[in-house]
Amino acid sequence: MLEKSHKHVTCATCSARKNSLFGTYGESEVMDLNHEKMCNYYKKNQPLFIEGSFPRGVFCLNQGKVKVFTRGDEGKEQIIHIAKAGDVIGFRSMFSGEPYKVSASTLEESNICFIGKDDFLVMMDNNPILRNGIIKELSKELGDRAQFITNMAQKSVRERLAFSLLILADIYGEEEINLTREDMANFVGTATETLIRLLKDFKEDEIIEIHTRKLLIVNRDKLLRIAGR
Amino acid sequence: MLEKSHKHVTCATCSARKNSLFGTYGESEVMDLNHEKMCNYYKKNQPLFIEGSFPRGVFCLNQGKVKVFTRGDEGKEQIIHIAKAGDVIGFRSMFSGEPYKVSASTLEESNICFIGKDDFLVMMDNNPILRNGIIKELSKELGDRAQFITNMAQKSVRERLAFSLLILADIYGEEEINLTREDMANFVGTATETLIRLLKDFKEDEIIEIHTRKLLIVNRDKLLRIAGR
DNA sequence: GTTAAAACATGACCAATATCAGTTTTAACT
DNA sequence: AGTTAAAACTGATATTGGTCATGTTTTAAC
Structure with a gap:
């Protein structure tokens, strides 16, 4: 059972942070990040965001798993990605200006932090390493999805x-x-x-x-x- | 029939540039861009780059169409994207540090400019608008591919x-x-x-x-x- | 602990689509 | 213009995997 209070999750001690987008952060940046984030406990099958709505920020997984999925015409889910501790999700449509093209919800009980859109964008502007990390992440996923498509079509x-x-x-x-x-x-x-x-x-x-x-x-x-x- | 010499393609008069990543460029930036780019004529079915190799720069389509595809296990192509005049392609793996996950080749005779990796990265560093345009582009494509996957799986x-x-x-x-x-x-x-x-x-x-x-x-x-x- | 609801499992059936084996048409090259 | 290769097309057949129907087990709720 996970700790149900968010009070105990701080970025400085967050073990998931090391291999996240914020892994290279220095001490003062971690403090800023910690100040800006809000942590929440989610039980199983709780939605983080829903296809068609507009993003208000990004989610950073401290613990747990999250499915990212779209719904086809008949409502059947297609899972595109499964996020684990350390993953940051929901930033795609913040950049594209479109509404979410995917939904996300927890697969198990999870601790997930939220960073508001404005805070996150300011961080990006001020931090080239974060920025490049995001560009790299977007690029990597794009490559993965090309293979995903091919697998779907041919395997x-x-x-x-x-x-x-x-x-x-x-x-x-x-x-x-x-x-x-x-x-x-x-x-x-x-x-x-x-x-x-x-x-x-x-x-x-x-x-x-x-x-x-x-x-x-x-x-x-x-x-x-x-x-x- | 296309003009076979690249001498006549300049960024200042390139009609495809308006709705490209460089659409917002001012006069001096266009001159820089024009100086850095090399334009080439491609006939039908000529490769621009091949899956597995490492990128040396990006390609900007002045005229023509290019298919971007992967090959499945038995060598069958899966076309992921078809690029048209104004599209800039091949930057994904420049950011991810991986080799190309896709190949690209012309579908018809085309005029395509090339901008070297270093030049392009410097431009990105110095130009927040270009940078944001790229982030937006990557994000948008990522959303499109989520739908592509779902279509493959369910339609x-x-x-x-x-x-x-x-x-x-x-x-x-x-x-x-x-x-x-x-x-x-x-x-x-x-x-x-x-x-x-x-x-x-x-x-x-x-x-x-x-x-x-x-x-x-x-x-x-x-x-x-x-x-x- | 009991009960209701999910989730899991299995069988029968069939439709969509791939594969194979050609023929015909179009385009490319000398 | 004639030749050849590639592309387009057609028909027959095989097979994967989806759907429906139904029963069983597991999980969650009270």
């Missing part, structure tokens, strides 16, 4: 699942992968039933272990082979 | 074709859409044969006119309805 569901599991393993690190079958299907881009059947196959092939909701990869090499490059 | 080929034709109509403007069936299929994300059959359907439904290679949209509303939101 089979089985291949995409293998690919997705490898990505999820990175995101979950030491922890077991913990997603509902529906969320996983919406990440892979398939029907829930198909996903379940394929997971069963992978389990029988001793590629993964399934512990009810949680999932462990036991043969990464096989997954790599199935996923293709 | 039928027929719906995606309708969607793609609307995008192509924007890119080609007054001109007729002029792509090989294979390129169009690689943009929609389907087999060439399937694309051909669907084009035939659309033609019979009087949604498009086909003039051998070239293609004209005659009922935009129907396309909108098929494409979904």
Whole structure:
């Protein structure tokens, strides 16, 4: 269970900060950042922002996981990205001037800080390192999404699942992968039933272990082979 | 036929510049830009850069069209984007520090200018408007690609074709859409044969006119309805 | 602890679309 | 202009993966 008060989260001691956009911050910058941010506890399945609305700031994950997704015509979610501790999300549409093209909500209970739009933009103006970090981040994601598109267009569901599991393993690190079958299907881009059947196959092939909701990869090499490059 | 010499292309008179990243440039900035750029004539199907290599600068399209694509495991192209006059391409991986994740080559004969990496980065450092324009551009594309992914995952080929034709109509403007069936299929994300059959359907439904290679949209509303939101 | 609601799982079926194997048309090159 | 290669097109067939229907297990709420 997470600490429900936000009072204990300070940027100076935030372990997620090290590998975040603010990882290079010096002492005084961290103090400023800490002063500007507001931290909140979110329970599972709480929205951070919703497609179509306008951004008021950015979110910085101290702890927890967040799915970033769009909804297709029939309301089905397509998960574009899963953010973990240290990730900063929601800045894209702040720059493009458009409303959010994606929604975001927590996948588990999380501590998430919020930095107001104006504060964030001022920080960006004054800090070339932050600015370049953001440009780099945007560029990197753009490249990832080109591959995502190609995978969707050309790989089979089985291949995409293998690919997705490898990505999820990175995101979950030491922890077991913990997603509902529906969320996983919406990440892979398939029907829930198909996903379940394929997971069963992978389990029988001793590629993964399934512990009810949680999932462990036991043969990464096989997954790599199935996923293709 | 295009003018084959690059000598006649200068940034000051470049009509494509107005709605490019350099659209807001003042007189002296345009002179600098003109001094730094090198213009070249490309014939059809000439590569600008290739996936896996490292960027040496950016390309600015004076005239022509360029496809930006990745190759899947079996070498099949997936077209991610089609650039037109005024578009600047190839800057993504310059910022991310990674090799190109995509390739680019001309779809028709084109005049394309090149600006070296160092020159471009200096320009960015000195020009907040250019910088913000780039950040905006990266952000906008990131949003577009989220939708692209969702379309791939959830729309039928027929719906995606309708969607793609609307995008192509924007890119080609007054001109007729002029792509090989294979390129169009690689943009929609389907087999060439399937694309051909669907084009035939659309033609019979009087949604498009086909003039051998070239293609004209005659009922935009129907396309909108098929494409979904 | 009980109960209701999600989430998970499985089977049967079928539609969409890929693949393969051609033929015809168009464009490019000498 | 004639030749050749590439592109466009067509038909037959195979198959992936989505949908629907239904049952079971797990989780969450009271």
